[in-house]
Amino acid sequence: PAVFDMLIKVYAEDGMVKEAFDAFECVLQTGFITPTIHSCNSLLNGLLKYGQLEMAWHVYEQMVEKGIKCNVFSYTMIISGFSKEGRMQEAIKLVLEMERMGCNPNVVTYNAIIDGYCRRGELEEMSNVLKMMLEKKIGPNVITFSMLIKGYCRESSLERAESVLMEMKARNLVPDCVTYGLLIDGYCKVGEIESAFRIKEDMVKGGLKMNVVICNTLINGLCKLARVEEAEQLVLDMRDWGLVPDKVSYSTILDAYCRKGDILEGFRVFDLMEQNGVKPNVVTYNSLISGFCRLEKMEEANKFLKKMAEVGMTPNEVTYSTLMDGYIKIGKTDEVLKLWNALLRDSFVPNQISYNTMINGLCKLGKMDEANEILLEMVERGSIPDSITYTTLIDGYCRIGNIEQAFKLQNEMVRKGFFPR
RNA sequence: UUGAUCACGAUACAUCAUC
Numbered sequence: 223p224a225v226f227d228m229l230i231k232v233y234a235e236d237g238m239v240k241e242a243f244d245a246f247e248c249v250l251q252t253g254f255i256t257p258t259i260h261s262c263n264s265l266l267n268g269l270l271k272y273g274q275l276e277m278a279w280h281v282y283e284q285m286v287e288k289g290i291k292c293n294v295f296s297y298t299m300i301i302s303g304f305s306k307e308g309r310m311q312e313a314i315k316l317v318l319e320m321e322r323m324g325c326n327p328n329v330v331t332y333n334a335i336i337d338g339y340c341r342r343g344e345l346e347e348m349s350n351v352l353k354m355m356l357e358k359k360i361g362p363n364v365i366t367f368s369m370l371i372k373g374y375c376r377e378s379s380l381e382r383a384e385s386v387l388m389e390m391k392a393r394n395l396v397p398d399c400v401t402y403g404l405l406i407d408g409y410c411k412v413g414e415i416e417s418a419f420r421i422k423e424d425m426v427k428g429g430l431k432m433n434v435v436i437c438n439t440l441i442n443g444l445c446k447l448a449r450v451e452e453a454e455q456l457v458l459d460m461r462d463w464g465l466v467p468d469k470v471s472y473s474t475i476l477d478a479y480c481r482k483g484d485i486l487e488g489f490r491v492f493d494l495m496e497q498n499g500v501k502p503n504v505v506t507y508n509s510l511i512s513g514f515c516r517l518e519k520m521e522e523a524n525k526f527l528k529k530m531a532e533v534g535m536t537p538n539e540v541t542y543s544t545l546m547d548g549y550i551k552i553g554k555t556d557e558v559l560k561l562w563n564a565l566l567r568d569s570f571v572p573n574q575i576s577y578n579t580m581i582n583g584l585c586k587l588g589k590m591d592e593a594n595e596i597l598l599e600m601v602e603r604g605s606i607p608d609s610i611t612y613t614t615l616i617d618g619y620c621r622i623g624n625i626e627q628a629f630k631l632q633n634e635m636v637r638k639g640f641f642p643r
Numbered sequence: 644u645u646g647a648u649c650a651c652g653a654u655a656c657a658u659c660a661u662c
Contacts, residue, residue: 263649270650298650305651333651340652368652403653410654438654445655474655508656515657543657550658578658585659613659 239268243277250284263295270303278303292323298331305338310347313338329355333365340373348373364390368401375408380417383408399425403436410443418443432463438470445478453478467498473506480513488513504530508540515548520557523548539565539572543579550583558583574605578614585618590627593618609640 242265249255257265262285269278282300285292297320304313313335317327332355339347348370355362367390374383383405390397402425409418418440426432437460444453454475457467472495479487488510495502507530514523523545530537542565549557562580565572572580577600584593593615600607612635619628 260647260649265649267649293649295647295650300650302651328650330651335651337651363651365652372652398652400653405653407653435654440654442655470655472655477656480656505656510656512656538656540657545657547658575658580658582658608659610659615659617660 239265239272239274239277242268243274243281246281246284250288256288256290259290259293259296262290263293263299266296266299270299275300275303275307292320292325294320294325294328294331297325297327298334301331302334302337305334306341308338308342310335310338310342327360329360329363329366332360333363333369336366336369340369340376343373343376345373345377362393362395364395364398364401367395367397368404371401371404371408375404375411378408378412380405380408380412380414397425397428399430399433399436402430403439406436406443407439410439410446413443413447415440415443415447415449432465434460434465434468434471437463437465438468438474441471442474445474448478448482450475450478450482467500469495469500469503469506472498472500473503473509476506477509477512480509480516483513483517485510485513485517504535504538504541507535508538508544511541511548512544515544515551518548518552520545520548520552520554537568539576543576546576546579546583550579550586555583555587571603572600572605574600574608574611577605578608578610581611582614585614585621588618588622590615590618590622590624607638609635612640 246257246261246265249257262281265281266278269275269281278300282292282296285296297316301313301316304310304316317331317335320327320331332351336348336351339345339351352362352366352370355366367386370386371383374380374386387397387401387405390401402421405421406418406425409415409421422432422436422440425436437456441453441456444450444456457471457475460467460471472491476488476491476495479485479491492502492506492510495506507526511523511526514520514526527537527541527545530541542561546558546561546565549555549561558580565576577596581593581596581600584590584596597607597611597615600611612631616628616631616635619625619631
């Protein structure tokens with residue numbers, strides 16, 4: 223059993239989760255040893271880290287069947303797995319189940335639930351869970367409040383977000399870098415960079431040190447206001463704080479220059495990062511490619527796709543959508559289709575944005591039937607059409623003069639809970 | 644006097660419409 227424990231742990235930690243899973247299955251079949259709760263939890267942890275929720279669920283069922291008693295850790299991990307995918311009914315069901323089994327959910331368990339509602343933007347539910355925690359005398363912690371702040375920031379209610387900060391201080395909870403980081407990012411996203419810096423000052427006054435993420439957040443805030451020079455100065459200032467700019471810092475600046483249409487400056491940053499020993503990643507390349515696409519320089523964009531392959535970098539869904547969109551904008555349909563097929567070949571499943579991009583391409587050509595085919599495929603493969611999908615299709619029908627269909631979709635969109643914009 | 648390098652939160656790139 224000890225050996226088995228080790229085996230599972232090693233597999234799970236090295237990302238060989240499939241192997242760990244198989245070993246687990248195998249041991250269960252022979253029935254000679256019963257895995258300890260420790261190895262089960264390591265396995266669950268490994269599986270969930272790699273997004274293998276279904277396998278994790280299977281392990282859970284096996285545990286129940288073999289009478290291995292789950293503990294708080296086991297339940298919380300799986301609950302968190304469901305939450306991350308927005309499968310809240312299942313998450314809640316498991317909370318009830320664990321209570322039924324005499325295992326009490328703790329702060330972390332409830333935080334995992336709150337995290338799920340936060341991802342779905344369901345603020346009401348978030349505060350309901352908080353209320354429930356208070357009733358059950360489970361003290362919320364810094365993370366609980368941070369997630370509330372995140373929720374308010376996402377809907378641009380910065381005042382409410384800041385009042386949560388006050389409330390947590392009133393409860394003698396000490397906000398940490400992440401808490402401040404959320405608020406700083408929140409202010410950056412609404413373009414209130416001065417307030418973002420004000421929060422940063424607060425943080426430093428509170429005795430917390432600056433870190434790379436906070437700097438990057440501010441850099442991004444400046445960049446999105448097209449204040450790239452100040453952003454670049456901030457990268458230089460980082461050294462004085464004893465911080466080392468990373469891929470995110472440089473890529474953010476590079477992207478900002480590309481957005482300005484100044485690809486040369488983008489390349490300068492590209493070189494700068496290499497000089498400083500920071501390797502570009504997919505995002506860095508994607509920003510450059512996107513820059514070329516905006517300038518309709520598709521040959522150049524493609525050159526970088528090739529270059530990625532040369533340096534052994536794998537393009538991702540973003541790379542493909544970027545290029546597809548570039549070709550759509552200049553009306554080169556055949557290239558779009560080629561990329562779509564390459565995407566299907568290379569990648570696992572197109573994501574929501576890949577589908578939206580493709581649908582947009584077809585709509586712009588007035589090929590509404592084909593657009594609908596993709597829509598069907600999208601739903602079949604588990605991607606949920608969002609307000610952008612609908613707006614795209616509605617616009618497509620309007621373009622071909624089919625106002626009737628446009629209204630029909632509009633109604634469907636509202637029925638599904640998306641607000642028309 | 645002990646309570647788990649197994650659980651929860653922050654930063655960069657792509658898609659629609661309006662202008």
